[in-house]
Amino acid sequence: MEDWTEKYRPKTLDEVIGDAEIKKKLRKWAEEWNRGIIPVKKAIILHGKPGIGKTSTALALAREYGWTVIELNASDVRNAENIRRIAMQGAIHETFSPSGDFLHSSQGKRKLIILDEADNLFERRTKEDTSSNLTDRGGKRAIIETIKRANHPIILIANDFRGLIKGADELRNLCDIIRFDERKIRLMDIVNYLRRIAKSENVAVSNDVLISIAERCNGDIRSAVRDLQTICTGRTTVGADDLKILNYRDRDHTIYEILREIFRTKNISSISRSIQAVDEDPENIILWIAENIPNEYFDIRDISAAYDKVSKADVFLGRARRTRSFTLWRYAADLMSGGVATAKRRLYPSRTRYTFPSWLLEMKYSRQSRETREKVLEKLGRYCHCSRRKTKEFLDVFANLMKRDENLARYFREKLDLSKEEMLLILEDESRVKRIFSADRTSKPKGEKDRVDRRMMKQERLF
């Protein structure tokens, strides 16, 4: 079945529902390009909530100004290499259109490079980058470079503006920033848009239904169109009764709603219904629940009972993961929701915000050091003929030995070819790492080195 959100994607800027100011600003920018002037800001960031029309706006702009589009979206692998290979090359060269026409920029023929979901790039550093400094972050670095060198317009699209800017402050200065605000979208515009679609699909939809879909979507026009398609499929007339099919849920705070329900009520059947409706893995939900239990429950016995249920749910999650039999998720979901809900012996007064699982944050922030650690383990493991897991058991001993004896540290640095970061992880002392590395370069007196080596040889035999 055809996806209406694609089928009825607006063709021109005028058709796009939204803020007239934004369109004006974009047109001004596009006209500069088409006159052969390179605007001060070569790139524009469009940000705002999902489904509000950012991509549609960018595509309609390109169409209106006759630009060829290079679109890198979530379905492409967007690591630094691909951004350089596609976006950057595209941005510094003239263009062949998909139909094979050659377009010359001096005649105002541009290509528009759209980086969709730019807040969601592959941020691992590429091989060539590892040698340079640590703040050099793969994908974003590549985007910044591309913008600086570009001779074509670039649009970055993001749901999460702060996520996009994070670690890439330069982007803020290089780009014009346009925010899509759902409050600027008039309800009647959405209703009219939906009505037009219904009409061309030959479905008679009553006005109340259109209005109620438009209201519920909360600025997410894509989801409004999806809802319309769902409700219209297989029908020629749609009345208010049919709204039930949509089983409306609040898109934005689903996880919060569920937490509230679990912590505030004991109504198991309603909880289990909403946990099935939410678009989250139980693997994530359990983290949210585990994080927030002590925020909600006061009585230590309730907390203990709740965690007991969570731990049992986790057992099921583990089994599901190991055996790939995800039907087990059902039991996990019931335990973590209904189980936790009924663990409390009384209802507690309402509390403030629920917090994001700290474990996820921790994993995110510690990725760098975990990677370094893995590398150390691998190198050391190879030396000792141990698996990484086994090596982990004696990494501390090894680190302590090295901390105590700088010569030993120096020896292993050379033997295992440890990098600066890896040494830092072991020694946890920046000045010492620096000393070891600088001593290495100036090369110590030969005699001393030989002596160390001989001593090491002896020790090595002991291993």
Added chain:
Amino acid sequence: MFQAKIKADILKKMIDIVSPLVNEVKINVTPAGMSLRAVDPAHVAMVDLSIGASAFEEYKADETEIGIDLDKLASVMKLASSGDTVEMELDDVSNRLIIRIGNLTRKIGLIDTTGMTEPKVPNLNLPAKITVKASELLQGVKASESISDHIALTATEDAFELFAEGDTDTVNLKLPKDLLIELNAPEKCRSLFSVEYLSSMIKPVKGDQPLTIYLGNDNPIKLEFDFADKNARAIYLLAPRIESE
């Protein structure tokens, strides 16, 4: 229907020619041969490849289209040694391409070709025509690779010149008319190109094979060469760099 036998070398060459630009391609099959045309994802280069039926050992085909992932094809072809003959057959029912190399059979799932546009080769104003041994040009391009990411190609009445400029270093390769197989430049033509693209386009041409270049002023470059005993021809188009002031 499509059924053919071809020397592994020719098929490998075809992959070498196309894969630097695109991975997923639509191959048009006709009784007269195979052809494909594609623009790279950066919209900077185009390849136009045609292999006549006579390049094949055996060839039987109706008009059809084959959408294929070249990475997959390349991984199969790694298993073939240079003297081998490769058998190809299209299985319409399961929509797979069957490849047989000796006793090895590999079936490759095909990709959907709907939505894959087929570019036409544009009309371009490229007054200069240069025919040169590929190895001569490759030398200059390789020398430029280490110092800059772009090179200028210039054709005048009596020479064809390549110039690259880095921060401190320069490379200049000048090929006077008598070193060229053909030079015909009624006016001075100069355009700027990416080294990376150029080198990947020249590499598939074997050593001293002739390569024909069409050059214009701040216009794309067209590279043309034959392979498989002139039974197959490849054309590359590469858009010029935008020279910012």
